[in-house]
Amino acid sequence: MTTQRWILVFIFSLASDTCRTFGSGIVQPFKGESYYVRSDCPFTLTSFTVNRGEYSVTIRRGRNGLLVQVEIIINKVMTLLQNGHVVVQNKSVSLPYDHTYQHIVKYGIYTKLRSSLLPFTVTWHNVDGGINSLWVTLESELSTDMCGLCGKQNLAGHRHELIRDSQLHDLRCKTRDPVLQKNHVCSQFFRKTKSCLQDNNSHFHQLCRDNIFGFENSHEVFCPFFQEVASQCNQSRINRFWRRLTRCEKPSCPGDLIYEKKGPAFIPSCSNPDPAPFYQELTETCVCPRDKVFNNHAIGHHCIPESSCSCEFAGKSYGNGEIRSSKCQSCTCHGGKWRCSENLCHRKCVIEGQFVTTFDGKQYVLPRKCLYVASKGPNWMITIQFNQKGLSLRKVMVHLSKELFVFKNSKVVFEGREIMEFHQTDHAQVYWLSSMFVQVHTTCGIHFQIQLSPEIQLFIDTPDKSNDKIKGLCGNSNSDTTDDFTANSGIIENSAQPFALSWSLGHCHGNIPSNCTNRENENYAHEKCAVLHQPTGMFAKCHPHIPTDYYYTACIQRICNTGRSRREALCIGLASYAKACDGLGVVIGDWRRNTGCNLKCQKNQEFSYNMHTCNRTCTSLSGHDIRCDMDDDPVEGCGCPEGTYLNQGQTCSPKKECACTYYGGIADPGPVVISRQKCNCENGVLSCLPDCDCKNGKVCVSCSEGPVNIVKKTCDHIGKPLDTSETCESGCYCPDHQYEDHFGNCVSLDECTCVFSGKAFRTGQQVNSRCKTCTCYRGMWQCTEKPCPGQCQVYGDGHYQTFDSKWYRFSGQCLYTLVQDSCGNKKGTFSVRVESVPCNQNTLTCSRNIILKLQEFQSLKV
Numbered sequence: 001m002t003t004q005r006w007i008l009v010f011i012f013s014l015a016s017d018t019c020r021t022f023g024s025g026i027v028q029p030f031k032g033e034s035y036y037v038r039s040d041c042p043f044t045l046t047s048f049t050v051n052r053g054e055y056s057v058t059i060r061r062g063r064n065g066l067l068v069q070v071e072i073i074i075n076k077v078m079t080l081l082q083n084g085h086v087v088v089q090n091k092s093v094s095l096p097y098d099h100t101y102q103h104i105v106k107y108g109i110y111t112k113l114r115s116s117l118l119p120f121t122v123t124w125h126n127v128d129g130g131i132n133s134l135w136v137t138l139e140s141e142l143s144t145d146m147c148g149l150c151g152k153q154n155l156a157g158h159r160h161e162l163i164r165d166s167q168l169h170d171l172r173c174k175t176r177d178p179v180l181q182k183n184h185v186c187s188q189f190f191r192k193t194k195s196c197l198q199d200n201n202s203h204f205h206q207l208c209r210d211n212i213f214g215f216e217n218s219h220e221v222f223c224p225f226f227q228e229v230a231s232q233c234n235q236s237r238i239n240r241f242w243r244r245l246t247r248c249e250k251p252s253c254p255g256d257l258i259y260e261k262k263g264p265a266f267i268p269s270c271s272n273p274d275p276a277p278f279y280q281e282l283t284e285t286c287v288c289p290r291d292k293v294f295n296n297h298a299i300g301h302h303c304i305p306e307s308s309c310s311c312e313f314a315g316k317s318y319g320n321g322e323i324r325s326s327k328c329q330s331c332t333c334h335g336g337k338w339r340c341s342e343n344l345c346h347r348k349c350v351i352e353g354q355f356v357t358t359f360d361g362k363q364y365v366l367p368r369k370c371l372y373v374a375s376k377g378p379n380w381m382i383t384i385q386f387n388q389k390g391l392s393l394r395k396v397m398v399h400l401s402k403e404l405f406v407f408k409n410s411k412v413v414f415e416g417r418e419i420m421e422f423h424q425t426d427h428a429q430v431y432w433l434s435s436m437f438v439q440v441h442t443t444c445g446i447h448f449q450i451q452l453s454p455e456i457q458l459f460i461d462t463p464d465k466s467n468d469k470i471k472g473l474c475g476n477s478n479s480d481t482t483d484d485f486t487a488n489s490g491i492i493e494n495s496a497q498p499f500a501l502s503w504s505l506g507h508c509h510g511n512i513p514s515n516c517t518n519r520e521n522e523n524y525a526h527e528k529c530a531v532l533h534q535p536t537g538m539f540a541k542c543h544p545h546i547p548t549d550y551y552y553t554a555c556i557q558r559i560c561n562t563g564r565s566r567r568e569a570l571c572i573g574l575a576s577y578a579k580a581c582d583g584l585g586v587v588i589g590d591w592r593r594n595t596g597c598n599l600k601c602q603k604n605q606e607f608s609y610n611m612h613t614c615n616r617t618c619t620s621l622s623g624h625d626i627r628c629d630m631d632d633d634p635v636e637g638c639g640c641p642e643g644t645y646l647n648q649g650q651t652c653s654p655k656k657e658c659a660c661t662y663y664g665g666i667a668d669p670g671p672v673v674i675s676r677q678k679c680n681c682e683n684g685v686l687s688c689l690p691d692c693d694c695k696n697g698k699v700c701v702s703c704s705e706g707p708v709n710i711v712k713k714t715c716d717h718i719g720k721p722l723d724t725s726e727t728c729e730s731g732c733y734c735p736d737h738q739y740e741d742h743f744g745n746c747v748s749l750d751e752c753t754c755v756f757s758g759k760a761f762r763t764g765q766q767v768n769s770r771c772k773t774c775t776c777y778r779g780m781w782q783c784t785e786k787p788c789p790g791q792c793q794v795y796g797d798g799h800y801q802t803f804d805s806k807w808y809r810f811s812g813q814c815l816y817t818l819v820q821d822s823c824g825n826k827k828g829t830f831s832v833r834v835e836s837v838p839c840n841q842n843t844l845t846c847s848r849n850i851i852l853k854l855q856e857f858q859s860l861k862v
Helices: 003-013 159-166 184-191 194-212 219-233 236-246 496-502 519-532 549-560 566-583 591-595
Strands: 018-022 026-028 042-050 053-061 067-074 077-082 085-088 091-093 102-107 110-115 120-127 130-138 258-264 282-287 311-313 316-318 323-325 330-334 337-340 348-352 355-357 363-365 371-377 380-386 393-400 403-408 411-414 422-424 428-432 437-442 447-451 457-461 606-611 635-639 660-662 665-667 670-674 677-682 685-688 699-701 731-733 754-756 759-761 766-769 772-777 780-784 793-795 799-801 807-809 815-820 830-838 845-854
Touching: 018 042, 018 219, 026 194, 042 130, 042 159, 053 130, 067 120, 077 102, 130 219, 184 194, 184 236, 194 219, 219 236, 311 337, 348 371, 348 566, 363 496, 371 457, 380 457, 393 457, 403 428, 411 428, 437 635, 519 549, 519 566, 549 566, 566 591, 566 635, 660 685, 665 670, 670 685, 754 772, 754 780
Parallel strands: none
Antiparallel strands: 018 026, 018 130, 042 053, 053 067, 067 077, 067 130, 077 085, 085 091, 102 110, 110 120, 120 130, 258 282, 311 316, 323 330, 330 337, 348 355, 348 457, 355 363, 371 380, 380 393, 393 403, 403 411, 422 428, 428 437, 437 447, 447 457, 606 635, 660 665, 670 677, 677 685, 699 731, 754 759, 766 772, 772 780, 793 799, 799 807, 815 830, 830 845
């Protein structure tokens, strides 16, 4: 066999894994010779089953000879090609299109569908009026019971049976026999291709006449046949004449694109300026001129320099250099690519009932209703506990060093007292953001929000430090999801159930269902939760930022197994997605009204999707509101309308009705006496009259303005211990950093006076006390330590004083040693003895004789 003949056999016998149909009815099966079918009936082109999955391609030609309908089924997913559109599961799709089972892309001048389950592709060429060329490729042997026009074996002599068995039932269609009709174009073409076709010349000449009959003026019908022969013969002589002879022009390209016979199937574009080489193939295609890329972000078919490409986000186009900003980051369009700043928003751990999202973004469902460690660090721990009935949380407990906060029953409790508005401890600041949410800021580096109604939910910000020491259901916040399931024992579990149970404490109260347990609830859930998916619905603006799949599934499970009303469970599910969007700065709008999830507020409060407490309470009028310094995510709930302030009793009042908060108490609007000082509460602000009439440099201090430690304002109290029980009293006090001395004047600390034996001394003055010299300095005595001689004495009726100044009485009548230095075996140097004798008839004793003995002298009686 010559080289030329081998090439021709290759094209029409093709590889055994390709079946083609083109023109007005030519079919080249997987094996064997090509044949012709003229019919407007539907046919099975190929059909087979693999692993219980059904695969088929059916075709139907119109009266114009072109394929007007192609139906492709891959594992029960139907794709319909009709009127130039691609319809998947009854929905028209744009390209490129990705599905679980298949991918559809533009492939040069063609379109290709590639199965993701099997090595199975369908490729076609769209023209005006239909499809003029289609081929199916099977890259390996898939089935032994394959049927359809593509067949599987060479069925020469049995074509009529193959066509009959492949035709689908339709009474309105007809299949016609070929008409023996000469065509001069076919005759001229095949006279010039004898060297290539050789023995098969007459067979393909007949296919040419069958294909072109009735469509002599339809280039879209007969040109694919001539092109197939010319391209596979691959002779330069044929390539020079066949288009001129058949009047088949080169395919035209739209816009700025240029036709190439063999070029990249996927041309460089603004979205993909450098297609991966391993994904690239050569085919007939339309390409951009050199140094330009296809602008797929604009209408039309234009080629531009890559540096001029625009960027796409959320369906909106941004020109080169344009900036888009969100709450979390700012991005600049640069040559079709986004260059974004660091994400400024904290990652969060979210626990919404049984649904958990870790700090690093891993999502899972808790298996049982237990007491769990949500998250813990070196000096803090957050635990959650489920209700025995239903699937909601019963309470959250926050341990901060030795402090314990309990959140349950829409209340916050600390040391047995309920926190109504704001509370600050050594380790935390806790305050209500709205009627639904509480914010907690701690000194341990952990901050979080807790939703208390309609059910408890927990939103923990990524801790500021010690990420490697963080453990629990929330993971460790190291930007690596692969170790999020680190159990309490330290091993990384493979699934959520053993991981979560390793962080349970004590007894559990039953399993959490993973499937719907109520069919009626399930039907309701699928219908109502679908609002999250609607491409033009109220949640659509958030779809580019947060996919809805997880929230949709959670919404269904929540309703299926709810212990509350279905409507309430639905609203909780929708609120979870809305809050996640709000956290990224995407405002959904009034979704509650549109879904029937409106909330009623108590008393005269109003609902808002973006509630603030900063400067919205009567307490905030009395001084700087520390809540204004906090970085909090927006929350929904009830609160006071603009221009009103939350007062006692959780009512919203105008300024004039606000009580005044001061150090030590609350004062009602109007005149009030505080610490014997006349004050007035007006618009939430307490003002007191400066009627102290202070002298000697002192200023008037009002205890209503804040805590004043008056005991530290005098020199006399510098050296005394602080009495924390003392209360503040308004009056005249020295200014800051000055002290009242013992003469009534205000002096600096260096000039503070001291007192000794009731007498005041100025700084630098000295006194002597018991052999010590002491100097006054900063209100304290600084003394020099020197030995002080001891004195022993005896007088009267047996009164004695020791060297250590201890007095006692002894009335004996003998000779006594007062002192001597000869103790034990030591040879002494002196001794003093005294003789006590009766003094009178009352038997009183007196020291009559004193005997002094020195080493160098004899005893001396005094």
